[in-house]
Structure formats: structure tokens, C-alpha cells
Amino acid sequence: MTARSPSLVAGTLRVMPRLTGVDAARGLALLGMMATHLMPTFERNADLTPTWVGLAFSGRASALFAVLAGVGLALATGREAPLSGQTLNRARRGIALRALVIAAVGFTLGGLDVNVAIILVHYALLFLCILPFLGLRLKHLLLWAGGWILLSPVVAYLLRPWLLAGDPPLHLGHNPSWEDLSTPGPLLGDLFLTGYYPAFQWLSFLLVGLAIGRLPLSRPRVAGILLVTGTAVAVATKALGNALMEDWGGRQALEAVLDDRWPLESLLQVNLTGIEQTGSWWWLATAAPHSGTTLDLLHSSSAAAAALGACLLLGSLGSWLNLDLLLPLRGAGAMTLTLYTVHVWVLGAMYVDGMPQGWTDEGMYTAQALTAVAVGLVFAVLRWRGPLEQVAHAAHKLGAGTLRSGHGTGTKPGG
Numbered sequence: 001m002t003a004r005s006p007s008l009v010a011g012t013l014r015v016m017p018r019l020t021g022v023d024a025a026r027g028l029a030l031l032g033m034m035a036t037h038l039m040p041t042f043e044r045n046a047d048l049t050p051t052w053v054g055l056a057f058s059g060r061a062s063a064l065f066a067v068l069a070g071v072g073l074a075l076a077t078g079r080e081a082p083l084s085g086q087t088l089n090r091a092r093r094g095i096a097l098r099a100l101v102i103a104a105v106g107f108t109l110g111g112l113d114v115n116v117a118i119i120l121v122h123y124a125l126l127f128l129c130i131l132p133f134l135g136l137r138l139k140h141l142l143l144w145a146g147g148w149i150l151l152s153p154v155v156a157y158l159l160r161p162w163l164l165a166g167d168p169p170l171h172l173g174h175n176p177s178w179e180d181l182s183t184p185g186p187l188l189g190d191l192f193l194t195g196y197y198p199a200f201q202w203l204s205f206l207l208v209g210l211a212i213g214r215l216p217l218s219r220p221r222v223a224g225i226l227l228v229t230g231t232a233v234a235v236a237t238k239a240l241g242n243a244l245m246e247d248w249g250g251r252q253a254l255e256a257v258l259d260d261r262w263p264l265e266s267l268l269q270v271n272l273t274g275i276e277q278t279g280s281w282w283w284l285a286t287a288a289p290h291s292g293t294t295l296d297l298l299h300s301s302s303a304a305a306a307a308l309g310a311c312l313l314l315g316s317l318g319s320w321l322n323l324d325l326l327l328p329l330r331g332a333g334a335m336t337l338t339l340y341t342v343h344v345w346v347l348g349a350m351y352v353d354g355m356p357q358g359w360t361d362e363g364m365y366t367a368q369a370l371t372a373v374a375v376g377l378v379f380a381v382l383r384w385r386g387p388l389e390q391v392a393h394a395a396h397k398l399g400a401g402t403l404r405s406g407h408g409t410g411t412k413p414g415g
Helices: 020-038 052-057 060-076 085-109 120-129 138-164 178-182 184-194 199-213 220-247 250-255 264-270 281-285 294-321 327-333 336-353 361-382 387-400
Strands: 004-009 012-017
Touching: 020 052, 020 060, 020 294, 020 327, 020 336, 020 361, 052 060, 052 264, 060 085, 060 120, 060 199, 060 294, 085 120, 085 178, 085 336, 085 387, 120 184, 120 199, 120 336, 138 184, 138 199, 138 281, 138 294, 178 184, 184 199, 199 294, 220 250, 220 281, 220 294, 250 264, 250 281, 327 336, 327 361, 336 361, 336 387
Parallel strands: none
Antiparallel strands: 004 012
């Protein structure tokens, strides 16, 4: 299979080198999400002390996935010069059908008994939501991304209580499955605002990724800017969030409206999922993972930009040394849909039957991570697509009207 990414400009197919750093960053996101699924993010004590996994990966790994989705869509729709006209419309149709494949996998996995939040249905919805923005250039994308990061958390804060006050509330409380299609109200409410990955705020990540993908990412200087700027903004936003909570009275105000059984200090460091963020505007001042606030969105997207910049720089260094430094990560990153799906199926089996005797959380994570890397390595060396990636790619070509000709607006998104 090809390792290059086509770009359609003015109706002519131009084949461009594949940016292996994007795949490597996606592989890093996969391993990070697997870590949060398999290893505890809190210690099992009364204070729920955060673990290193919770501090390092919670909120960041899934956000990296979402930002890279935007990057991949930018690379598949013209890179620095976005597609337009009928060419863009064909690309949109292809992306929409690809999203339906991802959603179908997500709905199927949603029927499993697992104790993790499955991202795929939300991920597919985000692909559909980003379609109107695919023809925008960098300047306008930056304006949209900045405005969405700033305003969407406020709108969500105002709408969420209204959605949760319904009878029944517009909140599933479980992973979306095929059965939920019979109750579209709770399903849509959950997908957009009340669920684990609220698409209304998470569209910010795809807008940021789309803007990043419009940059000349093959230039090491651009990768360096992403690394340095992303790191600086991520550190600054987290520091501001901590100051607002600890020094300016935010945490005390939130503890006054929160049940005493929740150790807020730990939750603010790792995960606010499951906490109804109502009763105080101070909720909008946190930078907590999965809080969906402006600081959280800005911190997580900046951290994603930094991770991508680091991977792109390693790819450039490898090219200079004539070494494929990213091969272990980029192989897995090029087939994340397949590997993520298998990972969730294994989690479902373990949830029902329990972990094999003698295994620890760390041991199971190591085994699954090494297996994902090894399988990705084999597929990369043989230049194969993953099975589900092949189905999604065929759906993309069918939607774009290029199934017979073999030409499309992108091979594997993120290319």
C-alpha cells in the first residue's frame, strides 16, 4: 500500500510525501489512551491521589487524537492550500462516509461491557461537524478555533443543566450503542454536551488541528515552533488554572457547591468527568482534564501541538541520519482504528472474565502496548493498511466518487 498522501489542487492529483511524524504522534496518542484504560489514574485511597498515568495522559491522549484528526483532514484536503469547488465537495462526501464507518465500529463496541469511555462515535461526529470548515485558510481557521475555545465552554455551561433537567435527562451514562439510535434525544444530547467527549467543545481540537495542518509541516522550523510554542502555552494555561483554583479562591468556591465525598483537589489534576459542573461560574476557571473549559481546551490542544512538533522533529532528524526513528510509533499510528478496536474488545473480555491470574495492570498494559507496536511495525514494513483502515479508505473513495479510478483525496487520514 502507498505510504504517500495525495493532494488534489485545481482538479489535478499531486502526490506528496507522507509525514511520518503525524502517524507517530497518533501512535503516541494510542499508547497514552491504552495507559489510561489499563492502569489506574488515581491511587486506591481516600484522597484519590493521582498516579503518574493520570497526571501525564488523562485528557491529553484523547485530545491529541482529536487534534491529529484535524491535522489529517487538512493534509487530505490540500495541506497549505485548501481544496475548493467540486473537488472539496467530493472530499467532504468521502470524509462523511469514512465517519459513518468509524461510527458503526463505535456503536458496535458500545454494546460491550467495558469500564472505559469509547471515543469512536464522538470522533465520527466530530468528522461530520468539521466538514463546513475544510475549505477555510489558515487565518480564518485560527479565528474560528480561538472563538470556539473561548465561547463554547460558556454556552455548554449554560445548556448542560437544562439538558440534564429533562425527564429523562439528555444523558446516556454509558457508551453509545446501536440501541441508543432509538432514543435520538438523549443520544444527541450526550454526544454534543453531556457525554465524556462533548463534541460541542471538542470541535475546538479539530479546528486547532485543521489550522496546524495548513502549516508547512515538512519544515523543521515549523515543527520547532509547534514544540516550543505548544509547550509554553500548555505550561502557562495549567499554571493559570492552578493559580485561579489555589491562590484566588476557586477551589474553595467549588467545594462549597460540591458533595464532600469528592476530593476536588485530586479531581482537578486528573479528571472532572462525572462531576456536574453547575452552581458556580468558577467551574469555567479550571484547567482540569476533561472539564471542557477554555483553559482545558487551550492546554490540551497546546500539549498536542507540542507532541506533534516533537514527532515531526524526530522524523526530520531521522531523515538527516537516514534512520527511521519513528517506525515503532508510526506503524501503530497508521492503523489506530484497528488497534483501538482490538484493544477495546480485549478490555471487554477482561471485564467479563477478569484479568488472567498473575497479571498486573502494568503487565497487561506492557503486553498490549508491545503487541500494538509489533503489529504496527509489521504492517508498516509490508506497507499494508489495517483491516478497518482499508474499509474506511474504501468508504472514503466511494463517497468521493473515485472507487474505480483509484484516486482519492487522501489515503490514510493524517498522511
